[in-house]
Amino acid sequence: MTDSDLSVLRLRAEVGDEVAVDELIELATEHGDMDELRRLADKGNTTATDQLIELATEHGDMDELRRLADKGNTTAAEQLMELTAE
Helix, strand or coil: CCHHHHHHHHHHHHCCCHHHHHHHHHHHHHHCCHHHHHHHHHCCCHHHHHHHHHHHHHHCCHHHHHHHHHCCCHHHHHHHHHHHHC
16 A cells, blocks of 8 residues: 555545544554554544554553553553563
8 A cells, every 4th residue: 555545544534434444443453553553542443442452462562551551441451460460
């Protein structure tokens, strides 16, 4: 996917195109793009949040998990506790 295609997809997502949002989440997950997932998660997308937690856990990104836990995400808090217990 070109940068232009990605920009169009983001624009579609911004205006509420759920298919575009789902495509962005899928692409971000496949490429390990935590910034894109974070952007979508911060807008309230629970699927993006779940994928972000999964990637952060896989990468041992305690800061990201802590950020999400501080916002009240219990799954992130649980993952953070598991990682710190290891």
